[in-house]
Amino acid sequence: MTKARQTSPWLPRVRHQLLMALLAGSLWPMLANREVQAQTKPKVNVFLQLDAKSSVIEKTLQSRLPGLSITVFGRFRDFDDATNSGQPDAILSITPVLEARGKKATLQGTLAGKSTETYVLASVGEPLNSSPAGKTIGVVDLLSRDGTQSFFTALLKTTDVKLKRVAKIEDLLPLLEFSAADGVVLPISILSKFMERTRLAVKTRELPGVQVGLPAVAVLNGAVRGVVVGAFQKLDRATKSMLGIDDWSER
Amino acid sequence: MRVATKSPHHGVAGGLALGLILVGCATVGGGSPTASTPTPIQDPPTRPGLPSILVAMPSSPDFVDARRGLVAEVHEIFNVSTLLITRETTVTDIADAIERVKPVCAVLMNNVTIGLFRTYESAHKDRPALPTVVIMSSLLDEVRSQIRNAVGISYEVPGVTAFVNLRSIIQTPIHRVGVVYRPVFRNFINRQKETAQKENIAIVGSELARDFSADDLRDALRTLIDKDKVDALWMLNDNLLVRDAQFLDETWRAELRSAGLPLIVGVANLVDPTTSLGTLAVVPDHEALGLQAANLIFDLAENGWNIKGHGIDLPLSVKTIADVRQIRARFQLRPGALARIDSGLE
Numbered sequence: 001m002t003k004a005r006q007t008s009p010w011l012p013r014v015r016h017q018l019l020m021a022l023l024a025g026s027l028w029p030m031l032a033n034r035e036v037q038a039q040t041k042p043k044v045n046v047f048l049q050l051d052a053k054s055s056v057i058e059k060t061l062q063s064r065l066p067g068l069s070i071t072v073f074g075r076f077r078d079f080d081d082a083t084n085s086g087q088p089d090a091i092l093s094i095t096p097v098l099e100a101r102g103k104k105a106t107l108q109g110t111l112a113g114k115s116t117e118t119y120v121l122a123s124v125g126e127p128l129n130s131s132p133a134g135k136t137i138g139v140v141d142l143l144s145r146d147g148t149q150s151f152f153t154a155l156l157k158t159t160d161v162k163l164k165r166v167a168k169i170e171d172l173l174p175l176l177e178f179s180a181a182d183g184v185v186l187p188i189s190i191l192s193k194f195m196e197r198t199r200l201a202v203k204t205r206e207l208p209g210v211q212v213g214l215p216a217v218a219v220l221n222g223a224v225r226g227v228v229v230g231a232f233q234k235l236d237r238a239t240k241s242m243l244g245i246d247d248w249s250e251r
Numbered sequence: 252m253r254v255a256t257k258s259p260h261h262g263v264a265g266g267l268a269l270g271l272i273l274v275g276c277a278t279v280g281g282g283s284p285t286a287s288t289p290t291p292i293q294d295p296p297t298r299p300g301l302p303s304i305l306v307a308m309p310s311s312p313d314f315v316d317a318r319r320g321l322v323a324e325v326h327e328i329f330n331v332s333t334l335l336i337t338r339e340t341t342v343t344d345i346a347d348a349i350e351r352v353k354p355v356c357a358v359l360m361n362n363v364t365i366g367l368f369r370t371y372e373s374a375h376k377d378r379p380a381l382p383t384v385v386i387m388s389s390l391l392d393e394v395r396s397q398i399r400n401a402v403g404i405s406y407e408v409p410g411v412t413a414f415v416n417l418r419s420i421i422q423t424p425i426h427r428v429g430v431v432y433r434p435v436f437r438n439f440i441n442r443q444k445e446t447a448q449k450e451n452i453a454i455v456g457s458e459l460a461r462d463f464s465a466d467d468l469r470d471a472l473r474t475l476i477d478k479d480k481v482d483a484l485w486m487l488n489d490n491l492l493v494r495d496a497q498f499l500d501e502t503w504r505a506e507l508r509s510a511g512l513p514l515i516v517g518v519a520n521l522v523d524p525t526t527s528l529g530t531l532a533v534v535p536d537h538e539a540l541g542l543q544a545a546n547l548i549f550d551l552a553e554n555g556w557n558i559k560g561h562g563i564d565l566p567l568s569v570k571t572i573a574d575v576r577q578i579r580a581r582f583q584l585r586p587g588a589l590a591r592i593d594s595g596l597e
Binding site for chain 2: 051052053055056075077081141145164165166167168170171173174175177178180196197198199200242
C-alpha cells in the first residue's frame with residue numbers, strides 16, 4: 001500500500017507524458033506540414049488603383065485565392081518598397097507598372113477581349129479639347145515621381161504640363177472640387193464610378209492614340225508559375241470584375 | 252533663452268490650438284508634442300552636395316506617418332534632417348538645427364512647432380526668411396501670416412470631402428448639411444460653403460456664442476433639424492462641442508436620437524456602434540499628406556523657393572471610418588459602399 005501510495009502520483013504523470021509524446025508524434029507532422037504550407041504559399045504583391053479600398057481588395061482576393069499569400073498596396077511607394085525587399089513570387093498590377101520593373105505579363109487580364117484600355121481627361125465645365133499644354137493635371141502616382149511624369153506626359157502628348165500626383169484614385173476628385181487642377185486623368189474603366197460620386201459638371205475626352213495595359217500577373221518565381229496562374233485563372237466573375245477585367249490570357 | 256514649448260501657446264496659434272481637438276486628427280496625440288511614446292526616427296544617410304530639408308515635428312504616430320510619406324518622396328533629391336519637438340525643445344534648439352543643417356526649406360508640423368519657429372524668426376530678423384512648408388497645424392489660414400515665408404496644407408478636412416464621402420455610401424439624399432460653430436470658426440465655415448456648393452450641397456450654419464451652454468447647443472441643433480430641415484449634421488473638431496461623455500449625451504445624442512440624421516465627425520473615436528453617435532468619421536490620411544507636402548516642396552524648388560503664387564492648399568486625401576450598424580438601421584448602404592470605407596464598424 002505504501003509503495004502504491006508512493007508511486008500513484010508518479011504513474012499518471014508518466015502516462016500523461018507518454019500520451020502527450022504519442023499525440024505530439026502523430027500531430028507534429030500535420031502541424032509542421034501546415035506551417036510549411038503557410039510559409040511556402042506563393043507571395044503575390046498587388047498594386048491596383050480601383051474603386052475599392054486596398055483592404056477590401058486584399059480581403060476579397062485572399063478569400064478567393066487561399067493557396068496564395070496576397071498583399072495589396074494602396075500606394076505605389078509601399079508596393080515598390082515591399083517588392084524590392086520582399087522577393088514576392090508574383091506581382092499583379094497594370095502592365096506599365098510591370099514593365100517599369102522589367103517584367104512581362106504571365107497572365108494578362110482582358111476585358112471584352114481587349115488587353116488594354118483608354119484613359120480619359122476629365123475637367124469641370126468645359127472639356128479640355130485642345131492640348132493640355134500649360135495646364136495643371138491631376139494624376140495618380142503609379143510609378144514614383146519621374147516614372148509617373150514620363151507615363152502621363154506620354155499619354156497627354158506634351159511635356160509642357162504640370163502634374164499633380166495624388167496617392168489614391170479617389171483623391172483626384174478633390175483636385176477638381178478645389179479647382180487645384182484643370183483636369184485629371186483616369187482609366188475609362190473607373191470613369192462611371194468617378195461620376196457617381198460627384199455632382200460637378202464633369203466633361204471628359206478620351207486621350208487618343210495610347211492604350212494602357214489592363215491588370216496582369218507577372219510570375220517572378222518560375223517554380224510557382226503553375227500554382228499562381230492556376231489560382232488566378234479560377235477567379236470568379238465578380239472578383240475579376242472588381243479587378244476591371246473579365247478574363248485572363250496566358251502569355 | 253531657454254523657452255518651454257508651452258510658451259508658444261500664448262498668441263493666436265496657441266490660443267486656437269488650445270480650443271480645438273487637434274483638428275482633423277483621428278488618433279490625435281498631436282495636441283501635445285509628448286502625448287505618446289516617442290517613435291524612433293532615423294534620417295536617410297546624408298549625401299554631400301544635396302540640399303537639405305529640416306523637418307521639425309512631434310514624435311507621435313500621425314506625425315511620423317506624415318514624415319514617412321514626405322521622406323519617401325524627397326529623399327532622392329534632398330537630405331532630410333529631423334528635429335523632434337518635445338516639451339524641452341527650445342528656440343535655441345531650432346536655431347542650432349538651422350545653423351547645423353543649413354536647410355533650403357523647413358517643414359513644420361503642428362502649432363507648437365510653429366510657435367517655436369515664430370519666436371526663432373523674431374529673434375533673427377536679420378537673417379533671410381527660410382521657405383517653410385507647414386502641415387498638421389490647426390486653422391493654418393489664420394496663423395500663416397505669423398511666419399515670414401510660409402506656405403502649407405490645411406489640416407482640417409474640407410466639409411465637401413466629408414459630405415461627398417457620406418453621400419457615396421448612404422442612400423439618404425444629402426442636400427443640406429447643418430453645422431454649429433463658435434465665432435472663431437466663422438471664416439472657416441464661410442470658406443467651406445463655396446466648395447460644398449460645387450457639389451450641390453448647402454451648408455446651413457448656426458453660430459454659437461463664444462461661451463455657449465449645453466442648452467444653447469441643443470437649441471441650435473434643434474433649429475437646424477426642425478426649422479432648417481438639414482439632411483445631415485457636421486460636427487467640427489472643437490473641444491467645446493464635445494467636452495465629455497455626459498455633455499455628448501445631453502446634447503448631440505439627445506437631439507440625434509429623435510432626428511435620425513447622419514452625423515459626420517472628424518475623429519475616429521466618435522464612431523462606435525456600441526455607443527452610437529457619429530455615422531462617418533472623415534480624417535486626414537497622414538502618409539498621403541506627406542506626399543502632398545513633398546509635391547509642394549518640389550514646386551517651390553522649381554520656382555527658386557519663391558512662395559509667391561502659393562497659398563494654403565487643401566488636404567486631398569482622407570480615411571473614412573463608418574458605423575455600419577447605424578447606417579444599415581437608419582440610412583441604408585449604397586451598393587458597393589463597404590468597398591469605399593477604410594474601416595467599417597458593426
